[in-house]
Amino acid sequence: MESFINIEQFLIHSEKRAFVMARLATHDDEVALDIVQDAMLKLVSKYSHKQSHEWPPLFYRILQSRINDWYRKQTVRNRWRSWLGKGKQQDEEIKESALENNSDDSDILPDNVLSNMEFSQSLQNAISQLPLRQQQAFMLRSWEGYSTRETANIMTCSEGSVKTHYSRALASLRNSLKEFSNEESH
Amino acid sequence: MKKATENLKTHFEEKISNTLDQQVDSLDDSIVQRLQEARQTALLQQKKSPGSPRLNLTWITAAGTGLALASVLGFMVIPHLIADFTNNIEADPSLVLMDDFEVLSDDSDLDLYTQLDFYQWLDDSLGEATL
Numbered sequence A: 001m002e003s004f005i006n007i008e009q010f011l012i013h014s015e016k017r018a019f020v021m022a023r024l025a026t027h028d029d030e031v032a033l034d035i036v037q038d039a040m041l042k043l044v045s046k047y048s049h050k051q052s053h054e055w056p057p058l059f060y061r062i063l064q065s066r067i068n069d070w071y072r073k074q075t076v077r078n079r080w081r082s083w084l085g086k087g088k089q090q091d092e093e094i095k096e097s098a099l100e101n102n103s104d105d106s107d108i109l110p111d112n113v114l115s116n117m118e119f120s121q122s123l124q125n126a127i128s129q130l131p132l133r134q135q136q137a138f139m140l141r142s143w144e145g146y147s148t149r150e151t152a153n154i155m156t157c158s159e160g161s162v163k164t165h166y167s168r169a170l171a172s173l174r175n176s177l178k179e180f181s182n183e184e185s186h
Numbered sequence B: 001m002k003k004a005t006e007n008l009k010t011h012f013e014e015k016i017s018n019t020l021d022q023q024v025d026s027l028d029d030s031i032v033q034r035l036q037e038a039r040q041t042a043l044l045q046q047k048k049s050p051g052s053p054r055l056n057l058t059w060i061t062a063a064g065t066g067l068a069l070a071s072v073l074g075f076m077v078i079p080h081l082i083a084d085f086t087n088n089i090e091a092d093p094s095l096v097l098m099d100d101f102e103v104l105s106d107d108s109d110l111d112l113y114t115q116l117d118f119y120q121w122l123d124d125s126l127g128e129a130t131l
Helices: A007-026 A029-047 A052-084 A087-101 A111-128 A132-143 A148-155 A159-176 A178-185 B004-025 B029-048 B053-091 B098-105 B107-114 B116-130
Strands: none
Touching: A007 A029, A007 A052, A007 A111, A007 A132, A007 B004, A007 B029, A029 A052, A029 B029, A052 A132, A052 A148, A111 A132, A111 A159, A111 A178, A111 B004, A132 A148, A132 A159, A132 B004, A148 A159, A159 A178, A159 B004
16 A cells, blocks of 8 residues: 555545546446545545545545445435336436447557457446445455455455455456456467 | 465456556546546645634634623623612612521520520410419
8 A cells, every 4th residue: 555645645646546436336427526525525524634544444435435325325216216217218318328428439449449448348337237345345455455354444344245245246247358358368 | 375266366357457547547637627626625624624723713713702792791781680689688678687687696585586485385374373
């Protein structure tokens, strides 16, 4: 883990990574920005007096807590939407929007760039489709490099749960991204 | 120390980590700008947080205002209370409880009150005797 001179330096280092994490969880830039801003506000207002090595786990704990809150609210909203019959229509709109956004420039890009873009997009989809707890365990363990114990502390669950979430996440990602596995061996 | 099975995962995870890092590096300028603004907003909170001079000044101002208000109320209310008490004494001196004071300052009279039953019996006895 890196050490930081002050909390601003820590935020500069972490804000974009936190945003990517929140966006993968919420699939929404605006929501992700709000969540990251909330997490930064809380960290600064409540924990800026803590030692710098405590900031990263505290920040990610707040971030994951905010994401969990959003996820719970969204689950309830979706239940009501589906009950009111609006969910299906909205899902179709989201799919159309996603298709428009994913219309790539494949005819003007080199193969390796195209391959990277495809992997990046597939990875984003694969991570987004993971259950939230698996997603969190994977991102914290694999991307942020936290130990099982630290991840359990951030996620406020047992180490055993982290191991289970993490191994399931990894298995799902391997399965989702198996079409790229040939490239890995080269 | 990592197990051998975990080492097998490393290449796959490494590729994922690198891809996620690329996503961080290629965020839209508008997103980066808004994250910077969010950070500045958060850091402004730090300046307002407990222990900072601005907040201390706020607390001192609030405490001073409270004390001043209490003093004004005190100067306005206390003279009225004193005046009311004095007026009541002038209007009705019995409020000073002079009777109690007299009783307490005169030992003989106090004996009279404490032995009242005896004097009552004596008075009755003498009355019967004269009849």
